[in-house]
Amino acid sequence: MKKKKLSLNKVAATSDSGIKVDYIPSKVPSVDNTTKSHSGELEKDKNNDLMAKINKVLEVYRKSSSLDVGATPHEVVKETRLYRLLHYKPIFDSPIRPPILIVYALINRSYILDLQKDKSWVRNLVNQGFDVYLIDWKPPSLNDKYVSFDDYVNVFIDQCVDYIRNNKSVEKITLHGYCMGATMSAMYCSLQQYKIKNLVTLAPVIDTSKDSTVIGNFARHLDVEKIMESVGNMPPELLRTCFSALKPFKQGVNKYYSLLEHINDRRFIENFLRIEKWLYDIPPIAGEAFKQWIKNIYQENLLVKNKMKLGDEFVNLSRINIPLLNIIANEDHLVSPEGSAELNNLVSSKDKRIMRFPTGHVGLIASSYSQINVLPKTGRWFFLRSNT
Amino acid sequence: MWGMTVEQDFNKKYQELINSYNAIWKDFKIPNFNMFSPYFQFEQDQKQFQDLFALFLKFHGSIINYMVQVNQTYLKSIKELQSKHPELPNFQSEDEMKKYKNIAIDVFEDSFTKLFQSNEFSIAVSELLSNYSSFGKLLGNAFNDYLKSMNLPNRSEIDTILRDMQELKRDVHRLRKNLDLIMSEEKEVVLK
Structure with missing residues (x-):
């Protein structure tokens, strides 16, 4: 049987993914038409095929910056130097009340919650009929290095909560946080509970003595005072280095191999690139807030001891007695599931529940799995505690 | 163990260097009343230079400690991979390559995750970052002198x-x- 020979130009012309390959590196192995041996021919075909794939990967990476993220229709209803409050357009004229305010983490960007149409946490909640708001934190400059958790919790979150309460004429709203945002939401509830009806946390960092993750290990030994004194804000490069130590081969190396394998699958490539874009889109973290995060939470575990001080007040999680839903990913390698689960033991709420799912930290909010398994259950929990 | 030896050896050499450096300046016999002498600023500058030198050596030591741990883990992984898959795969066979790749990734993932979760490694990283930050601080101090001379905050x-x-x-x-x-x-x- 005669083997089909592939030249790079031919691949470019017949590409079914619509990506035009116009970059040909100098070391492309040429197809030798005079080759006689069958095995030699096979090997050359393979080489050409591999080079074509590599070229496609390069092309795809070049186009990655133009990928759209955060596409669910929304408007910016409030904007300050350090945050934007987004309001997602409800699908009903009178959406389910109370409104939900999502508090995102200070790490990476909030569009992970609205990464793409079929994997969007926000869009799913909107489609279930809820009125959704999101705090999109803006990168702090060096002028903001003294912005602390006191500001994030008692000023910024409080401003957003008040805005929604006034704008929607409601006394209470639902607070819904992810990762560090979930921790901040719990802090806020312990201090300003009278404005909140329900608290829903996704992978919150609470009891760090139970944290067995790589991040937890680094955080426990970091001389954060000294580093922040020198750099001001936590630089993105340093955060990126920490994240690259998480599943360095299974995710760090294997994913590029998978990309090469699925290079003709446009859907796979787009998913891959959106996640990559998010992974490498790391803003700095305000120095003072980062210092508190590492020192007070990871090294001294003050949240569990009710000794974390914001402004003049101590955060006492036992003051929380509103309905609580704590959603945890069992395979979370960023936030220890055991540490997150402790929140339910610390609060005084009678109506409290833990939902555990066999997925990872990002899979919990931005995956097909979460659309099918996590969001319907979460939505039902919200609905049962709504005002309708 | 090799890492410890290198570190101990390094600390010893570092101390010797600092001692010999200090000895040079002792030989100059700078008067004790240097507060009132032109040597005052000189001594201050010399102290800064000495700090920078000491820091550079410390930083070098922490890089060595970090690299030793990473390289030892790498060698351990290679050894384990060889014991699990003694012969190299047939590169012509896609299935065999895939199998080999999966074993390799599992082995490396396991070893490096253990390393990253170890106290020794996180202490090494912390020292590295801390020493690196000290460079920034020293440079900042030097700039502060310039700012002061220009009457700027x-x-x-x-x-x-x-x-x-x-x-x-x-x-x-x-x-x-x-x-x-x-x-x-x-x-x-x-x-x-």
């Missing part, structure tokens, strides 16, 4: 302003809230 003075501004912003927020509360209470009284 230095970093710590700017930091004080930034800290005060942040506190003022918090105070304004609290005052506004209290004012809103008082006004809403007054409104209620008027309505009643």
Whole structure:
């Protein structure tokens, strides 16, 4: 049987993914038409095929910056130097009340919650009929290095909560946080509970003595005072280095191999690139807030001891007695599931529940799995505690 | 064990270097009343230079410690991979390559995750970052001298302003809230 020979130009012309390959590196192995041996021919075909794939990967990476993220229709209803409050357009004229305010983490960007149409946490909640708001934190400059958790919790979150309460004429709203945002939401509830009806946390960092993750290990030994004194804000490069130590081969190396394998699958490539874009889109973290995060939470575990001080007040999680839903990913390698689960033991709420799912930290909010398994259950929990 | 030996060896050499460096300056027999002599600034500069030198050596030591741990883990992984898959795969066979790749990834993942979760490694990373930060601090100190000579505020003075501004912003927020509360209470009284 005669083997089909592939030249790079031919691949470019017949590409079914619509990506035009116009970059040909100098070391492309040429197809030798005079080759006689069958095995030699096979090997050359393979080489050409591999080079074509590599070229496609390069092309795809070049186009990655133009990928759209955060596409669910929304408007910016409030904007300050350090945050934007987004309001997602409800699908009903009178959406389910109370409104939900999502508090995102200070790490990476909030569009992970609205990464793409079929994997969007926000869009799913909107489609279930809820009125959704999101705090999109803006990168702090060096002028903001003294912005602390006191500001994030008692000023910024409080401003957003008040805005929604006034704008929607409601006394209470639902607070819904992810990762560090979930921790901040719990802090806020312990201090300003009278404005909140329900608290829903996704992978919150609470009891760090139970944290067995790589991040937890680094955080426990970091001389954060000294580093922040020198750099001001936590630089993105340093955060990126920490994240690259998480599943360095299974995710760090294997994913590029998978990309090469699925290079003709446009859907796979787009998913891959959106996640990559998010992974490498790391803003700095305000120095003072980062210092508190590492020192007070990871090294001294003050949240569990009710000794974390914001402004003049101590955060006492036992003051929380509103309905609580704590959603945890069992395979979370960023936030220890055991540490997150402790929140339910610390609060005084009678109506409290833990939902555990066999997925990872990002899979919990931005995956097909979460659309099918996590969001319907979460939505039902919200609905049962709504005002309708 | 090799890492420890290198570190101990390094610390010893480092101490010897510092001692010999100090000995050179002792030989100059700079007068003790240098507060009132032209040597005062010279001694200050010399101290800064000495600090930088010591820091550089420390930084070098922490890089060695870090690299030793990473390389040892790499060698351990290679050894384990060889024991699990003694022969190289047939590169022509896609299935065999895939199998080999999966084993390799599992082995490396396991070894490096163990390393990253170990106390020794996180201490090494912390030392590395901490020493690196000290460079920034020393450079900052040097710049502060320039700023001072130009009659400009230095970093710590700017930091004080930034800290005060942040506190003022918090105070304004609290005052506004209290004012809103008082006004809403007054409104209620008027309505009643």
